[in-house]
Amino acid sequence: MSTKEAAKALQECVKETETIELYFQQGSSDKVYHLQLESTEEQWSVNAQWGRRGSALQSDAKVSSVAYEEAKRVYDRIIREKTGKGYRIAQATTSGDTPISVGLPAVKEHSGHAPELLTPIEEPEALQLVQDASWWFQQKFDGRRLAVQKMDGQYSGINKLGQLIPIDSRLTKCLESVQAQGFLVDGEITDSRFHLWDLLDINGTDLRIQPYEIRYARLGLVFRGVDEALRVCDTAMTPKAKRAFAKAMHESRAEGFVCKNRNAAYAGGRAGQHFKCKFVTTSSFIVGPKPAAKAADGHRSIGLYLLEENRQRFMGTVGVPERYAIPHDGQIVEIRYLYCHPGADGKLIQAKYFGKIRDDVARGDCSVSQLKLKADESDPT
Secondary structure: OOHHHHHHHHHOOOOOOEEEEEEEEEOOEEEEEEEEEEEEOOEEEEEEEEEEOOOOOEEEEEEEEEOHHHHHHHHHHHHHHHHHOOOEEEEEEEHHHOOOOEOOOOOOOEOOOOOEOOEEOOHHHHHOOOOOOOEEEEEEOOOEEEEEEEEOOEEEEEOOOOEEEOEOHHHHHHHOOOOOOOEEEEEEEEOOEEEEEEEEEEOOEEOOOOOHHHHHHHHHHHHOOOOOOEEEOOEEOOHHHHHHHHHHHHHOOOOEEEEEEOOOOOOOEOOOOOEEEEOOEEEEEEEEOOOHHHHOOOOOEEEEEEEEOOEEEEEEEEEOOOOOOOOOOOOEEEEEEOEEOOOOOOOEEOOEEEEEEOOOOOHHHOEHHHOOEOOOOOOOO
8 A cells, every 4th residue: 555545544544532541560660551532623632641550640731733643643653652661451442432530639638528428238128118209219330439529610529538639631521511600519430421410519509408309400400411421310219110220220230229318418428318239249458468378379369358356357369350450469449249258267259350449448448347248048038
């Protein structure tokens, strides 16, 4: 193919947004590099974020407001350079499925906002609320908790611990379409969607003292239909709708569902007025050294620990798939498992790591009290 033909082929290619996440691990070095190819009104840019894993990332615009062809060349060149230096690809996507990332707290500054946390309950208990008109059902999303505050034209993210965090510029662009001078909205971010379930402040009016049904109604008026990436959570309100909703959540292999008290005013922390029912069991664990017997087994795995009476209790090991970087000792990871054997030496059964490092979970919350134990065989079914 001639140079002219190659240029023509490049011009005719599908112009898609792209993103890639790279990582580099060698010795004590553990770095990440994120790169995005993005467009705004037919103009394209390449943005990058990099730094040590677990620290606040530096960012830079590699090129901006150029034609797609030039931006694509820059994007591909940077990937070649990084992979040539030993970086490996953790994730790559194109077009509308581009993940929207949330950052890490730079200085662990508290926002002043205390996120409301859900109380876990089992499914039989949750289904008893079907006939109670005070309770609504929503989907439980498997993402990262995120509240966003807009004040004086500036956007701030707030994580599960109430800490201020940076948010992706792509999410900011979506929120610019919201017709409000200021707001505080709460939800969960999963890949390319920001699922919204609560509106706590709008244009300087504090809605926290209002019952949830009023806050949810205002949320829909302000945010529904504004942008494809902003999704107001669907809510089942009647007994018939709640039964169908719970069934649909099972059939779609959702993480579970949430039970919201429509009459409750906002209460920060785990106030016990809203519940979550999870179909799968997940818990947060502290990464630590593998026992001596397994330290040199050659397996790509990590040791898992929980706090029990102010000491770390070893809970077993879990394999780390090749597509994920190996977490470091001291980091907190989310693990999916079937159950844990009861007793002082009980270990996890069918534990799986799926790449989620929790910088928004406090170390003190990694306790054995969160475990789902295997049922006693003498208990009635």
